[in-house]
Amino acid sequence: MKKRGDYRQFAKIHRALANEARLMIVESLEKRERTVGELTKLIGLDQSTVSKHLSILLSAGIVDNRKQANNVYYRLLIPCVMDMFSCTMKVLEKRRSL
Amino acid sequence: MKKRGDYRQFAKIHRALANEARLMIVESLEKRERTVGELTKLIGLDQSTVSKHLSILLSAGIVDNRKQANNVYYRLLIPCVMDMFSCTMKVLEKRRSL
DNA sequence: TGACTATTTGGCCATAAAGCCATATACTAA
DNA sequence: TTAGTATATGGCTTTATGGCCAAATAGTCA
Numbered sequence: 001m002k003k004r005g006d007y008r009q010f011a012k013i014h015r016a017l018a019n020e021a022r023l024m025i026v027e028s029l030e031k032r033e034r035t036v037g038e039l040t041k042l043i044g045l046d047q048s049t050v051s052k053h054l055s056i057l058l059s060a061g062i063v064d065n066r067k068q069a070n071n072v073y074y075r076l077l078i079p080c081v082m083d084m085f086s087c088t089m090k091v092l093e094k095r096r097s098l
Numbered sequence: 099m100k101k102r103g104d105y106r107q108f109a110k111i112h113r114a115l116a117n118e119a120r121l122m123i124v125e126s127l128e129k130r131e132r133t134v135g136e137l138t139k140l141i142g143l144d145q146s147t148v149s150k151h152l153s154i155l156l157s158a159g160i161v162d163n164r165k166q167a168n169n170v171y172y173r174l175l176i177p178c179v180m181d182m183f184s185c186t187m188k189v190l191e192k193r194r195s196l
Numbered sequence: 197t198g199a200c201t202a203t204t205t206g207g208c209c210a211t212a213a214a215g216c217c218a219t220a221t222a223c224t225a226a
Numbered sequence: 227t228t229a230g231t232a233t234a235t236g237g238c239t240t241t242a243t244g245g246c247c248a249a250a251t252a253g254t255c256a
Binding site: 165 | 243244245246247248252253254
């Protein structure tokens with residue numbers, strides 16, 4: 001990690017994960033792909049809001065999508081994102097132990 | 099990862115890493131602790147700005163500090179944060195390959 | 197004590213993020 | 227074609243973020 005642009009990209013990816021709703025989305029995509037409608041029901045925010053969250057995850061490169069009939073299915077592109085969560089969890093544990 | 103509060107905490111940690119300057123700070127702390135002054139020189143932003151970035155990392159539980167004479171030394175509390183970067187890098191690689 | 201150094205805090209401004217509603221687009225099915 | 231369903235986009239408001247400057251605080255050393 002050297003160039004200025006890399007930092008920018010890294011920051012963008014972390015920013016994409018810096019929101020409760022998007023974390024819920026990513027976690028729910030761990031097992032299988034889901035439609036926007038399913039995710040909207042799951043998250044409980046306005047459909048347009050969920051759509052915007054998805055476009056943020058998409059442009060960060062964390063998810064991918066495919067269109068089928070009326071639905072757009074989103075899937076997790078980078079499984080190691082879930083591993084990041086285990087580190088995040090360590091931060092929480094450490095903090096609790098202080 | 100189940101409770102609403104967990105998502106909030108996770109988001110907070112990722113938000114702390116969602117900024118170029120803070121990423122530079124974290125990376126520079128990988129090898130050794132550093133003073134605010136050293137970090138300020140390294141980052142090239144106003145010293146007060148760097149101080150605020152440090153307090154964000156601190157309250158996220160990512161770094162820790164100790165005071166010695168006139169200086170405050172910051173150190174990386176959770177080394178696995180660096181591992182997260184390797185996943186972030188994978189996101190970038192995947193995206194470039196599309 | 198007073199001057200000096202290092203760091204933090206408060207105030208302000210400009211920009212970005214997150215939410216909703218209303219509307220537009222894309223596709224399906226009759 | 228028309229109606230219906232699923233998703234995305236534009237506009238708006240509120241709140242958060244990131245930067246700087248100026249001032250406050252904490253510690254050192256004559």
